[in-house]
């Protein structure tokens with residue numbers, strides 16, 4: 001096991017005499033070669049947890065062990081075991097991606113550094129065109145990919161990626177996930193911190209949903225989906241010019257984005273829902289509709305909205 005966390009609690013001083021419980025009794029573990037997704041809204045407590053794994057913050061109570069040793073006892077060791085891609089963009093200044101990634105590689109591996117790995121990474125991510133462009137002239141996505149390469153050029157046993165695909169185009173996102181999978185095939189473990197639940201579902205081996213400092217669900221995507229296993233999701237494409245439609249009264253949760261309407265239902269309501277959808281197609285309200293089993297996103301919305309968040 002690479003990481004074992006038990007009862008991690010972090011309390012900050014809030015305004016006046018109030019307390020802010022950013023992490024509340026969190027227990028989880030990560031195995032070698034596993035991608036662990038940490039999902040949560042803004043302010044859920046993800047960064048606080050990551051900072052404790054890195055030994056940058058001390059838990060108020062609880063314990064985190066990395067490869068069998070307490071982070072509290074040896075925070076410097078924790079930082080050599082982990083490589084991190086932070087959520088905020090790294091200021092590259094005039095450094096080119098090639099220079100920045102090479103520098104990081106030399107710092108981490110010293111004389112063992114293999115410059116060919118920079119070329120391999122840039123090729124795998126189709127970044128060659130920007131390799132020698134000054135950082136300040138790069139697009140947001142190119143900078144994000146450079147930060148990713150800096151995190152994985154000489155990966156630690158645990159790679160922590162905070163929203164690694166923000167601003168990255170869909171094709172390079174796929175390349176990025178291929179690179180991550182290669183890392184995990186070599187035994188590296190990954191923590192993926194994200195709000196992007198749809199992407200996480202495709203990528204992770206196990207996932208935890210963090211909300212207001214607490215884990216609401218944890219397990220493989222199928223285990224987590226099992227918590228609402230009787231549910232189905234309907235996705236509807238609204239006809240042009242129709243921006244609003246009432247969801248059926250039996251819908252459990254709903255989400256409306258532009259011309260797409262999604263909602264979840266109990267599987268016992270499937271016949272009624274299909275009838276409702278067909279009727280709307282006949283009336284010209286819907287272009288099409290589809291029905292599928294619940295996704296992690298449905299679980300996420302259901303669990304977090306129950307607790308008063310959207």
Ligand SMILES: Nc1ncnc2c1ncn2[C@@H]1O[C@H](COP(=O)(O)OP(=O)(O)OP(=O)(O)O)[C@@H](O)[C@H]1O
Nearest residue numbers: 012013020022040041042043044045046047048049
């Ligand atoms: N040093 C601090 N002092 C007081 N409160 C803090 C401190 N750091 C974080 N918090 C609070 O703890 C809570 C969790 O913050 P955290 O940054 O861990 O959330 P997050 O899930 O990483 O959010 P985001 O997705 O926006 O990055 C928030 O309410 C935040 O305001």
